Amino acid sequence: MTGEPKIEIADLRKSFGRLDVLRGIGLSVETGGVVALIGPSGSGKSTLLRCLNLLVVPDGGRIRVGDERFSFGSGEKLPPAKRLAAFRAGTGMVFQHFNLFPHMSVLGNVMEGLVTVRRLPKAEAAERARAQLAKVGLADRAGQYPSTLSGGQKQRVAIARALAMEPGVMLFDEVTSALDPELVGEVLGVIRALAAEGMTMVIVTHEIAFARDVANRVVFMRGGIVVEEGPARQVIDAPREDATRTFLSHFHRGGAALAPAGS
């Protein structure tokens, strides 16, 4: 993993009305790297992730993903809708609440981007979609509708839908937070396999043990800034900042060595 990073963010800013949600974020993710984004609710993790594929347009700063560069701020024009769409097609995103298309079958969901955006012939799209479904272990569900699936299955379909576009990076926003505890594992397993394949990923998660295990680096955010950033095990096992320590003291999952609470 040498050469320039896959994702680079500099001085990223975003406000909603008078609320400054991102206050100058810098971040870089190497090719094949996995970054876990942790932090309390409302700290701006989702907003940052949504800025990364421009679902939210930042007010200021710079973003580079692969060869695509965007600058924001006064004097910068908003990229045209076509360019935004093309950029997003190469950036896979998975949401907390799945956001599957309820009026399409499982196969239809995974095919949709290939047919509508990539303009592949139906047969070829179906073939690729089936391959993605097989990869997440749901080949036998192709004909079902999302409403008939469990939460874990829905989220795996959503991952297959994003992967079908063959994105250069994958963004995960608390993808296990809406799941029953016994279904979390199957989704994390799919993400773990992607990491092993060398997919570049940014993962917002409250699964601290998983982050420690799968991510190369962990970024702790609070109040719209990056408080601490470093190798996953170091940030989680031996955080440098008090704020990180306090946040991590709320988690006692998975037997990972956590710093004692309330120091």
Place this chain on the structure above:
Amino acid sequence: MYQWDFGILWSYRWLLLNGLGVTVGFTAAIVAFGLVAGLIAALGMLSRFAVLRLAALGFIEVFRCTPILVQLIWFYYAMPILTGLEMTAVSASIFALSLYGGSFYAEIIRGGIVSIDAGQGEAGAALGMTPGQSMRRIVLPQAVKRMLPALMNQSIIQFKNTSLVSVLAVPDLVYQSQVAAHDSFRPLETYTAVALAYFAILFPLTILVRLGERRLASAA
């Protein structure tokens, strides 16, 4: 006591059937054009651009807040004088009724679109769809299902509104029944039969709407 004699209407059957055909054809045309106008206005209301939102709002309110009878007369008599654009009674009627219906459809369509979870459009955008593609492939197909009962309700009202075109001498069912009533001196029978004809067509449709509403309520 009035002596009913519906038999007299038999000799006007072709005239009245002809009128009914015009009424049905008119309804089909104004529902189709109205839905197009309504969809455009609804998308205008949801546009990022203030100019489009304002234009759509202006259109909707002008047509919602003036009587359709006044609109009909205005398009037929006033517009030619003001603009020099002559319209036949038929085109003026289709024009006015379509836009009138469109202003009501627009609110139904807009409401249906905003009722769809924002996450749906975002999922489409995240796949790389343009706003238009995500509207067409993701949002509208789901929204239409929810709008259907209300759209049908409005279309039923439109069916009845076509009766007003008789004031411009368009030969619809009401106009032809006036002809038949004058000719036969039997207005009671004629208008009763006409009322029954409207009822016979619309009552089953209202049942359909009610079934659709119930299905929607249980699916939610």
